[in-house]
Amino acid sequence: MSHSDLFSLSGARALVTGASRGIGLTLAKGLARYGAEIVLNGRNTESLASAQSVFEAEGLRASTAVFDVTDQDAVIDGVAAIERDMGPIDILINNAGIQRRAPLEEFSRKDWDDLMSTNVSAVFFVGQAVARHMIPRGRGKIVNICSVQSELARPGIAPYTATKGAVKNLTKGMATDWGRHGLQINGLAPGYFATEMTERLVADEEFTDWLCKRTPSGRWGQVEELVGAAVFLSSRASSFVNGQVLMVDGGITVSL
Ligand code: NDP
Secondary structure, X not given: OOHHHOOOOOOOEEEEOOOOOHHHHHHHHHHHHOOXXXXXXEOOHHHHHHHHHHHHHOOOOEEEEEOOOOOHHHHHXXXXXXXXXXXXXXXXXXXXXXXXXXXXXXXXXXHHHHHHHHHHHHHXXXXXXXXXXXXXXXXXXXXXXXXXXHOOOOOOOHHHHHHHHHHHHHHHHHHHHHHHHOEEEEEEEEOOEXXXXXXXXXXXXXXXXXXXXXXXXXXXXXXXHHHHHHHHHHOHHHOOOOOOEEEEOOOHHHOO
């Protein structure tokens, strides 16, 4: 293997969950530019179709797979259909996630359950469904999207913080169980990036002021800046990296 090919994803098929917008869509486009064949997942046919047109407008191609990642039966069927109709899934980006904000003493049971099912159970459902196909092949890459909140708490999002801490440790567990089958499972932990999930924070000048002072790089991240880490963790360049979480956060988690 030549060093110039280390980051090539040519010939690999990547399933990206929650790819209708935001970080998922950006990572999907990034992997496509490095040669991967992309399957965009989402739970809404229309928003996936519009994500597909964003791809086409940029001269890229993607297939779609509509299923709700919190529905385990739908996940198993959806993954089986991709494997049957399109071919093997070599890379999974476990990205779909939600946010709910409220003071912890007022946090509702419904919001708690929604967070746990989307941010934790679904990472297990999709990871397990894909791994069952990868294990007999003896190879496969899974990238679980974690967060700075895997490490740090912020007011009003304690349950989200719990979910992202769980994803970090689930990543270690997946690597421990499936590494011996030739799989690599790592985490990618974004800091603060402007997407629909963070639009309230983006509009909050006081928050941005705090963030810029608190972050060594002194600014919000740009979603494109997550692509390099995702390509690294999806490619041969990371061939002996397993169970790690790569922080892409401008240094916020290492600085007081
Ligand atoms: P967005 O809200 O912009 O996008 C979330 C995506 O997940 C959407 O495509 C949404 O689709 C999809 N999704 C949600 N629930 C489901 C479901 N049940 N089944 C299938 N798809 C679903 O969020 P971001 O792009 O900002 O976040 C992506 C990931 O990155 C999340 O895991 C988030 O926790 C994490 N993250 C984000 C940070 C940030 O600063 N933005 C920081 C750290 C981590 P739909 O259109 O159907 O809602």
